[in-house]
Amino acid sequence: MTDAEDVHDKNDGRRCGGKATQPMFASESFLFMFAGFMPATAAHAPTVVIENFYPCIEGGRHPIKRIVGEPLQLWCDIFTDGHVVMSAVLKWRQLGTRRWYESRMTPTDNDRWQGLCQFDSIGRWEYTVEAWADTFRGWKKTFAVRVQAADPDVPIEALEGARLLKEAALRARPGAADAASQLEEVAELLEKLPPQEVMEVLLSEDLQKLMDAYADRSLSTTSEPLKVIVERERARFSAWYEFFPRGAEGRADKHSTFRDCLPRLDDAKAMGFDTIYFPPIHPIGITARKGKNNTLIADENDVGSPWAIGGPAGGHRAVEPALGTIEDFVWLVKEANHRGLEIAMDFAINCSPDHPYVKDHPEWFYQRPDGSIRYAENPPKKYQDIYPLNFHCADWKNLWKELIDVVLFWVDKGVKVFRVDNPHTKPVSFWEELISTVQRKHPEVIFLAEAFTKPKMMQVLGKVGFTQSYTYFTWREDKWSLTDYAKELTQGEMRWFYRGNFWPNTPDIHPYYLQNAPASIFRLRAALAATLSSTWGMYAGYEICENEPLPGKEEYLDSEKFQLRQRDYDAPGNIKGFIARLNSIRRDNPAMHLYDNLVFHGADHDQMMCYSKCTPDFSNRMLCVVSLNGHDMVSGMVHLDLAALGLSSDQPYRVRDLMHGTVYIWQGSHNYVSLHPTGTSLHVFKVEPQ
Structure with a gap:
């Protein structure tokens, strides 16, 4: 992750991140994902509803799992009262640290918002969503309607926009003087330019990025954090x-x-x-040691079961x-x-009867009425050489x-x-x-x-x-x-x-x-x-x-x-x-390194399986056709979901069998495959568009 300088938000005391070493309008490397710090306590009642997270395991009771660098795409529902324009960011940090990373979320439909993040180191992380009524975006939307309708209040509304820009400049000033100057310059333009020229200025993407970086979040709402294990x-x-x-x-x-x-x-x-x-x-117990094929009587040369842990040489640390x-x-x-x-x-x-725990901590085991210790059972199996611990x-x-x-x-x-x-x-x-x-x-x-x-x-x-x-x-x-x-x-x-x-x-x-x-x-x-x-x-x-x-x-x-x-x-x-x-x-x-990218395709024969695994960008496409019959030949048509392979129906493609070295040119969804147990019993194809 890119480190960012801390910027103090004078509006509510929140420390947020931003890095502005060049004029924002001239830079293509605007820091979209930045680090900052969450406020310790909320200063106001919630203003936004943030709910219905996905993925979410049992209401957030348990963490989801990710791998270092593996993206996490999530969504939740975000809405508030009235007809205001909303903004939201996804924020994440490693547990035990103060630094938060964040990226903007995008709305899809019916108040659903989605976000994307990834984690740059192993450990336990948490993420949350912060959302607020975006006064500048809302003002800009309304202002455009007024200009189009030739509303006589346009000059006054332009002054309102200038005020919003100046407030953002104040939020930027402590750590990003260049950004603050940019915002102040635009505010002055709004105060004196004709309405149509004002609209041209407002349509600038760089201006919007700048306002997003120093948005007024004084009335934002932050969701309860959810946990992630990154491995x-x-x-x-x-x-x-x-x-x-x-x-x-x-x-x-x-x-x-x-x-x-x-x-x-x-x-x-x-x-x-x-x-x-x-x-x-570990050391294997002698008492009740099992003999060959799990017999109850062992001779002096029998080595015993390694799961009967503990003997004269020690226990689980030996x-x-x-x-x-x-x-x-x-x-x-x-x-x-x-x-x-x-x-x-x-x-x-597991502990054998000879484990040091049996002597040193008999209270850790299941005591029988006669004073003996109960051995392990999984009926009908019995493990006379093992004492289970009483947790x-x-x-x-x-x-x-x-x-x-x-x-x-x-x-x-x-x-x-x-x-x-x-x-x-x-x-x-x-x-x-x-x-x-x-x-x-x-x-x-x-x-x-x-x-x-x-x-x-x-x-x-x-x-x-x-x-x-x-x-x-x-x-x-x-x-x-x-x-x-x-x-x-x-x-x-x-x-x-x-x-x-x-x-x-x-x-x-x-x-x-x-x-x-x-x-x-x-x-x-x-x-x-x-x-x-x-x-x-x-x-x-x-x-x-x-x-x-x-x-x-x-x-x-x-x-x-x-x-x-x-x-x-x-x-x-x-x-x-x-x-x-x-x-x-x-x-x-x-593609074979990924776990949740498995897609099944049709195969006419009931003893033939066809499935694929692709990387998200389709730079690597793997297609497997495997027989389930180890005795007889199976053959038939396979029916591919071309979209799942990133292919079009009119596009020929090469399937290269990495197990056997053969290459075929296929086109379309339906292709014939024959598999034999003593020859080519499976294909592991690498799919390559022609």
Whole structure:
């Protein structure tokens, strides 16, 4: 943002902004967006009604989300009594600062006004609207009517206009002497020029800009501020890769360490991922440790579930000794950063029976009548190796503070991204407190909510601050459910507060359509995840099409959650090249970085999806045609909304398939496409007008 000198408004003591170092009429660089300061208290009763803001989440209870530099276009209704001419400005500032930026709003119809702003740094911001009856614009409109009607009162009305100009000059005088002189000169002209010549002066756009800059706002009304969370680019555009650091080498006979993880990081980077997610890295409990495939009896060589946190080596501020030390982890975080990667840490609020909290703060847990502590359950699942914390215990304030301090501890170690385990099982108010506290100190920190639960709970977690959220994408298989769900996320109200992160698999979820499935289905689901949303992820093993299920369940056989697994990440039949190409296309095309620009187009075949993503200026147009059938050929006509692609019906255009290198010349809305699972099973077209 351009800094501006402060200008004192003598009219009501308000400090407003303006910069006038050259005569205004001669300058094309008039400072339209400027900074200033809001009055501490209103000096009069409201004179204007300002209501019905959009976007607005629950009456302003929750902030909307933006990315640095991303425009925010909003509207509200503004009106007042009588027939006066109105003016309004949109004002915004970063919380904790005094400097306001502002830009003029424009009326559309039926008292609706719209404005545009953007935010130049991450953090928490607020915006408001200030509106007033514009005496000069109103006078100018009436004066033009009088001149046209040859009203005998024109000379007297001209003197009224001169008075308004002189008052504006007084408001400008303290910090913009040149602007004040300009206004005084025009005032003198109004007092002596004939009416028609006066009108020529009044039609000057530069004069109007000058009067707008030093308008009489003494009776303005300012709306209550609304909040915005502004985040860095990776909050909206990212590609996640999850692997267990203890299995980094892919050996069932050897527990890997943090120092062994570099080849896996390099492999993920080569596939185009930028965020590396580790399941919990803390000490794993011994009491009630789970064995292979979640059995209740573990032998001495079983490594246990990383989500059963806490043991002799410590709790949430420690690392599993078999992985190394905290110093080793900090080294790995730095090595990842040097590669352009970020390590996302799992924040799982689980405690094994061996966690230090159990001994030091038994009051933080659920006590049973017999004095024992209740373990976690999600019927029919039971987690005998995990004790859940009681967030509403008598000592809840200290419990909450401790958990917030845990996050800050790891932020200080270089972690800027957290995947939060099961946030829907903890109080929403806790997450609102934790996220706001952490981001006030470290606004760059990103939180991903892993909450596969009821829609309203998933949504409110986004409202209270989670940067990204897991979604139901994993279970959306057919064309209609995928289309409806993607529209709900990216085109409806949710787009203002909820960023869906699409995952085709996780360590907990091995969906039925991937069980014993061919590589073609793995490719198609990855393509859908990576192109429907601007952020997506996959769990290790996906690239080698790992597909053996635990019979009858959406889980992996020999799950890595409970044991070390043997893997060859370069095994024949892997789809690493396909994943790398997919991520490369996403990275190189700005339209794929945006979240809420998804548009669906028609396709005759019920197993073919067609959709596009374009930048607002159409400098980058992407069109995807994807088969949903990993076994058979599908073909048919696609029917494009040319306006959504910035094309005209009589204009031929080139569609360049960035996945396969083929180029077609199309014209009009209706074009034929054929897709085959073992050949071209999808198109990711870059659309280029001829």
